[in-house]
Amino acid sequence: MTLVESTVTELTLKYGKERRQLLPILRGVYEKFHYLSDESMVEVARQLDISSAEVFGKATFYSFLSGSPQGEFVIRICKTIVCDMKNKKLIVDTLENLLKIKMGQTTHNRKFSLCYTNCLGLCHKAPAMLINNEAYTDLTPDKVRQIITSYKNR
Amino acid sequence: MKLSLKKVDLILGSYSNEEYKILFEMLSRNSDEILKDLIESGLKGRGGAGFPTGLKWKLCAEAVSDDKYIICNADEGEPGTFKDREILDRVPKRVLAGMALAAKVTGAAKGYIYLRAEYSFLVNKLQKELEEFHKILKSNNIKFNVEIFMGCGAYICGEETALLQSMEGKRGEPRNKPPFPTTTGYLGKPTVVNNVETLVSAFMVCRIGPEEFKKLGIQGSSGSKLFSVSGDTPKPGIYDLEFGLSLAEFVDEFGDGDTKAVQVGGASGFCVPRKKFNETTIGYRGGLTGDSLPTGGSMMLFNSSRSMYNILRNYLDFFAEESCGQCTPCRIGCQQLKNGIEAVKKGEKDPEYLNQLLKLSDTMKITSKCGLGQSVANSFSSIVTNFTEEMIY
Ligand SMILES: Cc1cc2nc3c(=O)[nH]c(=O)nc-3n(C[C@H](O)[C@H](O)[C@H](O)COP(=O)(O)O)c2cc1C
Ligand code: SF4
Ligand code: FES
Numbered sequence: 001m002t003l004v005e006s007t008v009t010e011l012t013l014k015y016g017k018e019r020r021q022l023l024p025i026l027r028g029v030y031e032k033f034h035y036l037s038d039e040s041m042v043e044v045a046r047q048l049d050i051s052s053a054e055v056f057g058k059a060t061f062y063s064f065l066s067g068s069p070q071g072e073f074v075i076r077i078c079k080t081i082v083c084d085m086k087n088k089k090l091i092v093d094t095l096e097n098l099l100k101i102k103m104g105q106t107t108h109n110r111k112f113s114l115c116y117t118n119c120l121g122l123c124h125k126a127p128a129m130l131i132n133n134e135a136y137t138d139l140t141p142d143k144v145r146q147i148i149t150s151y152k153n154r
Numbered sequence: 155m156k157l158s159l160k161k162v163d164l165i166l167g168s169y170s171n172e173e174y175k176i177l178f179e180m181l182s183r184n185s186d187e188i189l190k191d192l193i194e195s196g197l198k199g200r201g202g203a204g205f206p207t208g209l210k211w212k213l214c215a216e217a218v219s220d221d222k223y224i225i226c227n228a229d230e231g232e233p234g235t236f237k238d239r240e241i242l243d244r245v246p247k248r249v250l251a252g253m254a255l256a257a258k259v260t261g262a263a264k265g266y267i268y269l270r271a272e273y274s275f276l277v278n279k280l281q282k283e284l285e286e287f288h289k290i291l292k293s294n295n296i297k298f299n300v301e302i303f304m305g306c307g308a309y310i311c312g313e314e315t316a317l318l319q320s321m322e323g324k325r326g327e328p329r330n331k332p333p334f335p336t337t338t339g340y341l342g343k344p345t346v347v348n349n350v351e352t353l354v355s356a357f358m359v360c361r362i363g364p365e366e367f368k369k370l371g372i373q374g375s376s377g378s379k380l381f382s383v384s385g386d387t388p389k390p391g392i393y394d395l396e397f398g399l400s401l402a403e404f405v406d407e408f409g410d411g412d413t414k415a416v417q418v419g420g421a422s423g424f425c426v427p428r429k430k431f432n433e434t435t436i437g438y439r440g441g442l443t444g445d446s447l448p449t450g451g452s453m454m455l456f457n458s459s460r461s462m463y464n465i466l467r468n469y470l471d472f473f474a475e476e477s478c479g480q481c482t483p484c485r486i487g488c489q490q491l492k493n494g495i496e497a498v499k500k501g502e503k504d505p506e507y508l509n510q511l512l513k514l515s516d517t518m519k520i521t522s523k524c525g526l527g528q529s530v531a532n533s534f535s536s537i538v539t540n541f542t543e544e545m546i547y
Contacts, residue, residue: 024304061326062306064306065306081421119231121235121238122239
């Protein structure tokens, strides 16, 4: 069994093979591999006995599921209006300089990815970002530097 | 000026370990009485659409089926809204209590919390709360089970039928209504979909009684609600305010002295310019004087240093990205509105062109399938007509 096959099998054992378990299963695959490869989507389709086009259609709908390889830590910076007004540009510049990549890119060592996201529901503490599931708020360039240093050492 | 803006502390206040004890006292009442209280209270949904909560539960209760579901809509994605996160974090027992009441009244045995992916950091705490909740339900012989269902980053999944599609393993594309979820919801079964805050409000209505609840707010918009205040304000945060306040009062309290406009109800809501602060009240339509605005509680303040053009372009970016693309007026319309205002700003199109864009947004209002496409015109026309110069120069 390949790693993809065994991962999907584990997930279908945990959640079941009904269509309504598709999103939790895709999330599980994503968490393991940091992206949804074509191979993994075909395997999910096979085990759930639905067409792979259906799986592909579902996967591409959601911004938290990516079809291309992402870093171990995905940094999502809010670009919606309040964070925009509170100088998210400065935060983006700081991150791009620190990681030496542009928005939408992943570092060579596959450790970090940078992307934009819409309102994180943290507007009263703008600007805000997520690193995987952790929220960081009231960001300043100094704060961002400290945060990134702590992640680099993980 | 005398302030009639009234702060209360209903939703988040005096939270204790007694919440479940109070719940069980309520659960010993009969369902009709609970429904009567809710209907009597005039409580309306806090998710934005403002549907009467008592009626929603009643419709689901009357639907005949062995399986029914209670879904807590915690997809909170409207720009400028963050109260549901705060509620789930600070008073989770009350959310679960509201769900248990809905289950009792409708006869549902299963519930879900549809939690947006962005709020994953809440999961561990919520899971612990669920364990305690289930243990206590079990020891009281009540059959109701709640699970968390994680979203995956799509604003449209907050729309109740898109949410159901998403839970069923399909793309989050809104369905036609009718049929409504109360009869044909999750897996085709009768389902109550309620906003997080609505569930807590329902619990609190039963707790303080409809009479007390109605003393808050004004007729037609009873009660208080949580407002998420952000933008150019010295005190951003969450505030429980009685309905019926005027925007002038609101700005007096929360503005920075230089407020040019307030966006009420997020990107899908309306932008109110300073000259209309006095005549605008916050509440549901009907029963209010002047221009009254329904709201999910997002209040974003902008001061005179802000470009209204940039603000509108930011919203349109948001809608163009978050449109599910299922129907043409919304899919193409959002793009065209965005390209259109950019062209006018650059001088590639005459200012006259703005009128055509306004017509387009009106068309979207009539022809789009769901609330996303239908409400783009709210912010579009309120910004373009009140701040026309800023769109051109
Ligand atoms: C585009 C769109 C997004 C929505 N997002 C949410 C949301 O995040 N949370 C929510 O409670 N309701 C949201 N709604 C409203 C829901 O469709 C539904 O009316 C609500 O969950 C009903 O609950 P209530 O009666 O308690 O307000 C959204 C509606 C639309 C059209
Ligand atoms: S109005 Fe927009 S979001 Fe709603 S169904 Fe149509 S395309 Fe999808
Ligand atoms: S606008 Fe950035 S968190 Fe809401």
